[in-house]
Amino acid sequence: SQQGEEDPQALSIQEGENATMNCSYKTSINNLQWYRQNSGRGLVHLILIRSNEREKHSGRLRVTLDTSKKSSSLLITASRAADTASYFCATDASGNQFYFGTGTSLTVIP
Amino acid sequence: DAGITQSPRHKVTETGTPVTLRCHQTENHRYMYWYRQDPGHGLRLIHYSYGVKDTDKGEVSDGYSVSRSKTEDFLLTLESATSSQTSVYFCAAGSRLAGGSGELFFGEGSRLTVL
Numbered sequence: 001s002q003q004g005e006e007d008p009q010a011l012s013i014q015e016g017e018n019a020t021m022n023c024s025y026k027t028s029i030n031n032l033q034w035y036r037q038n039s040g041r042g043l044v045h046l047i048l049i050r051s052n053e054r055e056k057h058s059g060r061l062r063v064t065l066d067t068s069k070k071s072s073s074l075l076i077t078a079s080r081a082a083d084t085a086s087y088f089c090a091t092d093a094s095g096n097q098f099y100f101g102t103g104t105s106l107t108v109i110p
Numbered sequence: 111d112a113g114i115t116q117s118p119r120h121k122v123t124e125t126g127t128p129v130t131l132r133c134h135q136t137e138n139h140r141y142m143y144w145y146r147q148d149p150g151h152g153l154r155l156i157h158y159s160y161g162v163k164d165t166d167k168g169e170v171s172d173g174y175s176v177s178r179s180k181t182e183d184f185l186l187t188l189e190s191a192t193s194s195q196t197s198v199y200f201c202a203a204g205s206r207l208a209g210g211s212g213e214l215f216f217g218e219g220s221r222l223t224v225l
Contacts, residue, residue, distance in 0.1 A: 006152075033213060042114070042200060042216035043153075088152060091213070096141050096160055096206065097168065098214060102152035 004089050004101035012107040019076040021104040023089030024069075030092050032065055034074050037103070038084045040079045046074075046087075113137045116201050116217035124225050129188040131183065131220050133201030135181075141204050142184040143214065144168075144176060146197040157185055189223045198222075 004025035013019055023032070029048045035043040049056045049065045049072070056063045062075040077084055086103045093099065113136035123129055133142065141160055142152050145153040145168075153225040155168030173195060175187045184203075188195055198221050202214040 035214075040219075042218045043197070043202075044216070045213035048213060051125070053209060095205075097155060097158060097166075098143065098202075100145070100153035102150065 002058045004091060004099065006087070006089060006101040006104040008104060009102070010107075011104045012109065013079055014110055015079060015081055015110050017079055019079050019083070019106055019108070021074050021087055021106070023072045023074070025072075025089070025091045025093075025101070026070065026098050027091075027093040027100075029067070032063075032072050033090045033092075033098075034061075034063060034072075035088045035090060035100075037088065039085075043088065076106075079106075081108050084108045114201060114203055114215050114217040116199075116220045118220060119218065120221045122223045122225065123191055125192055126190050127135050127207045129191050129222065129224075131199055131201075131222070133184045133186070133203075133217060135184075135215075137203065137215070138181060139203035139205045139215070140181075141206065142178065143202040143204075144174070144184065144194075145187045145202065146170065147198045147200060147219070148197050156186065156199075188222075191222075193209045196222060196224045 033048045036048045037043045047058045060077045061083045065072045088103045089101045115134045117132045126195040143158040145158040154170045159165045159178040177185045201217040
């Protein structure tokens with residue numbers, strides 16, 4: 001499989017805490033993206049980081065990329081109950097094929 | 111959703127019957143994708159299209175075919191549905207940006223149950 005793997009599979013935190021989830025992938029990439037999925041809904045794009053970037057910020061999101069380790073992390077700061085969702089990383093290793101990881105289920109307790 | 115519509119949203123069918131899922135987009139994206147989502151497997155790419163009449167296989171293409179006769183429509187067909195194809199199917203579309211691929215826009219999913 002060309003899928004990545006997110007870690008942990010599930011994460012439960014208190015509102016206001018930071019949430020960190022990790023993604024590992026298998027092949028060289030052009031870029032890596034993070035998506036969010038609310039229960040029963042489609043995925044929504046959060047942030048894209050290119051292979052020549054090491055860190056990127058967007059609002060309360062911080063993404064890092066380590067291509068030597070084939071890994072990325074997504075940090076959500078000051079979490080809110082509305083952040084409860086599943087989070088997926090996606091890579092485009094070849095052409096325009098996007099491969100998704102297995103996801104991290106985040107629960108933020110009010 | 112950015113103009114991605116999937117139909118039907120829910121379908122129950124019997125083993126051996128043909129099923130077609132439709133994805134319609136209004137944003138003129140060049141690339142379109144079909145994924146299936148199953149517990150423990152995340153999203154897996156079935157087929158994708160990089161233009162009208164241009165399609166290619168993904169990692170779980172066996173038992174599925176696709177067609178794209180117009181930019182806006184991407185059809186996924188199960189010629190003879192099996193219980194292992196019970197899943198939630200997502201369509202996505204996107205455009206290539208300078209320097210690489212851009213974000214994908216997803217539909218709301220089609221839940222298929224094969225009895």
